[in-house]
Amino acid sequence: MSFFKINNLTYKDYFKDFNLEIEKGKFISIIGSNHSGKTMLTKIISAIIPTIDVCTLEDISLNKNTVLNYISKLGVVTNDFNQDFLFKKVKDELAYPLLNLGYTEHKINQKINIVSKFFKIENILNKNINDLNISTQKKLLIITSLIHEPELLVLDDAFLEMDKKDLEFMLKRIKNLTKKGLTVLNITSSLETIIESDKVYVLNNFQIEKEYDEEIDYDYLSEIGIDLPFMIELSRKLEYLKVIDKIYFNLEELVGELWK
Amino acid sequence: MEIKFNNLSYKEKNKYILKNINLKIKDNLITGIYGENKEIIARLVSEVMDYQGIILFDNMNLLGYDLKKISYIKKLNKNTFLTKTVSDEFYLRKQNINIKETIYLDKIISSLKMVGLDKEYLKRDINTLSKSEKRLLLIALSLISNPELIIIDEPYLYLDRNGKYIVKKILKDLKNKYHKTIIILSLDSNILYELCDDLIILKDNQVLISGSIKTLFNDYKYLEENNVKLPDLIRTKKILMEKNIDLGNFKDIDDLVKGVYDYVQETKEDS
Numbered sequence: 001m002s003f004f005k006i007n008n009l010t011y012k013d014y015f016k017d018f019n020l021e022i023e024k025g026k027f028i029s030i031i032g033s034n035h036s037g038k039t040m041l042t043k044i045i046s047a048i049i050p051t052i053d054v055c056t057l058e059d060i061s062l063n064k065n066t067v068l069n070y071i072s073k074l075g076v077v078t079n080d081f082n083q084d085f086l087f088k089k090v091k092d093e094l095a096y097p098l099l100n101l102g103y104t105e106h107k108i109n110q111k112i113n114i115v116s117k118f119f120k121i122e123n124i125l126n127k128n129i130n131d132l133n134i135s136t137q138k139k140l141l142i143i144t145s146l147i148h149e150p151e152l153l154v155l156d157d158a159f160l161e162m163d164k165k166d167l168e169f170m171l172k173r174i175k176n177l178t179k180k181g182l183t184v185l186n187i188t189s190s191l192e193t194i195i196e197s198d199k200v201y202v203l204n205n206f207q208i209e210k211e212y213d214e215e216i217d218y219d220y221l222s223e224i225g226i227d228l229p230f231m232i233e234l235s236r237k238l239e240y241l242k243v244i245d246k247i248y249f250n251l252e253e254l255v256g257e258l259w260k
Numbered sequence: 261m262e263i264k265f266n267n268l269s270y271k272e273k274n275k276y277i278l279k280n281i282n283l284k285i286k287d288n289l290i291t292g293i294y295g296e297n298k299e300i301i302a303r304l305v306s307e308v309m310d311y312q313g314i315i316l317f318d319n320m321n322l323l324g325y326d327l328k329k330i331s332y333i334k335k336l337n338k339n340t341f342l343t344k345t346v347s348d349e350f351y352l353r354k355q356n357i358n359i360k361e362t363i364y365l366d367k368i369i370s371s372l373k374m375v376g377l378d379k380e381y382l383k384r385d386i387n388t389l390s391k392s393e394k395r396l397l398l399i400a401l402s403l404i405s406n407p408e409l410i411i412i413d414e415p416y417l418y419l420d421r422n423g424k425y426i427v428k429k430i431l432k433d434l435k436n437k438y439h440k441t442i443i444i445l446s447l448d449s450n451i452l453y454e455l456c457d458d459l460i461i462l463k464d465n466q467v468l469i470s471g472s473i474k475t476l477f478n479d480y481k482y483l484e485e486n487n488v489k490l491p492d493l494i495r496t497k498k499i500l501m502e503k504n505i506d507l508g509n510f511k512d513i514d515d516l517v518k519g520v521y522d523y524v525q526e527t528k529e530d531s
Contacts, residue, residue, distance in 0.1 A: 033420035034392040079391070079418075084338070133296060134447070160417070163447070163489070189420060225421045230450070230492040230513070237517040243524055251492075255499050258524065 003183055004152055005056040014206045027178050029186040029194040032203035033225035038187045042156035046076040075150035077141050077158040091125045097148045119143050135163045155186045159193045171196045192229050261408045261441040262287040268313030279465040290435055290442045292452035295462030298445040302411045306332040331407035336394055347382040357405050371400040376426050391418040411443040453491035
């Protein structure tokens with residue numbers, strides 16, 4: 001049974017009879033280039049653009065009456081520049097969603113402790129957010145969206161400007177959370193963010209055009225304007241010249257294969 | 261426009277952000293700046309700030325220089341756009357430019373066209389634009405005053421392959437056709453390697469290294485020791501060198517592929 005569902009979404013001239021179903025505990029990526037509909041889809045799922053009984057999360061059908069209950073089960077991160085930090089101190093930023101939900105101070109501190117250990121940010125809790133580098137700030141946005149333990153995490157190009165080390169760490173940690181029941185919808189323009197995905201959908205012109213469980217059709221993605229990461233681009237070019245016969249994701253491994 | 265920093269220091273909260281640095285940004289080149297404090301260099305050049313030392317613009321003091329000739333294209337934020345429609349935003353900027361109304365409209369349309377947006381966009385509410393459209397609009401707005409120096413922060417941010425291609429072409433045209441001076445700020449060494457002629461790498465409150473992008477990465481060991489993330493092409497060169505394979509420098513991925521292909525063919529013939 002599906003855990004999250006979009007049922008026959010039609011919105012202005014953009015989405016037409018759009019459907020999506022996601023099972024609980026899955027890490028799903030939706031990849032698309034500029035103007036494919038990524039941000040609009042995020043806004044619809046996160047109830048910023050109102051819809052009536054189109055989105056269903058668990059047994060809640062999103063409409064005027066259920067919206068508060070629905071969004072309490074959601075964690076959302078966008079790269080929207082309106083989503084700035086509200087506080088100076090990291091700890092205060094993390095506490096805010098819990099304060100809103102009426103948690104006691106003791107409970108809040110407990111949660112911050114658990115989360116900061118899990119994401120290894122204990123050493124920055126008392127720091128000023130402005131003093132953190134951009135990559136750490138982006139990390140903090142995701143961690144803050146998870147602190148109230150949402151059922152569904154919606155990420156809209158949330159990994160932009162994150163360095164490779166932080167990106168890989170965050171993807172692994174989020175994947176780990178899916179084993180405990182978190183469902184992840186990673187809406188993205190970057191192939192570097194899809195490595196932990198159980199399934200990848202391709203969004204193009206406001207439609208899901210392809211879905212991949214395992215092997216990804218890089219030719220198709222390249223055709224619709226998605227940038228291929230360096231290793232994939234290099235492998236494809238060498239494959240075409242019959243120098244190698246598969247895609248290598250690791251440079252050392254590729255060089256090792258060429259010069260045994 | 262040539263810019264020189266002589267013995268420049270800048271402090272925030274009693275802490276040195278830059279300490280006694282010297283650097284030169286050459287006229288009519290694309291210079292990249294890499295490092296955590298890269299925005300400070302851009303602000304020192306484009307705003308009136310409190311610092312010690314000397315900044316020279318074409319060997320003139322800042323006071324003799326017209327800051328309107330400098331355009332700093334920042335990342336998008338809440339205050340990037342001040343009006344409602346695309347058209348309003350262009351006319352807001354007209355206040356600083358001495359130009360006839362009729363000519364100005366033509367200029368607006370041609371700068372929109374340059375970033376791949378047609379004149380239908382003039383009527384659009386800025387809030388309805390996507391992030392990539394907003395970014396391209398900001399570039400068009402920033403170039404309408406015909407600045408001599410263009411500073412751009414993370415030029416490829418929010419853009420897909422087509423958008424990146426447009427921005428790359430604009431930067432190349434600004435340099436080659438219009439003889440502008442360009443500064444690119446980025447934390448992505450791949451982008452800097454692709455776009456820049458010169459590179460300045462900052463570390464702590466110092467200039468770690470500066471010079472031509474063609475030779476600067478030759479000392480990749482030193483740079484890696486100082487936590488500079490090497491561009492993919494340089495990292496490839498490094499791994500090849502460790503196997504005693506010297507294919508020279510690669511300017512782009514096709515160059516690398518050709519080098520590898522030729523080398524593999526040669527070794528086949530030898531054996």
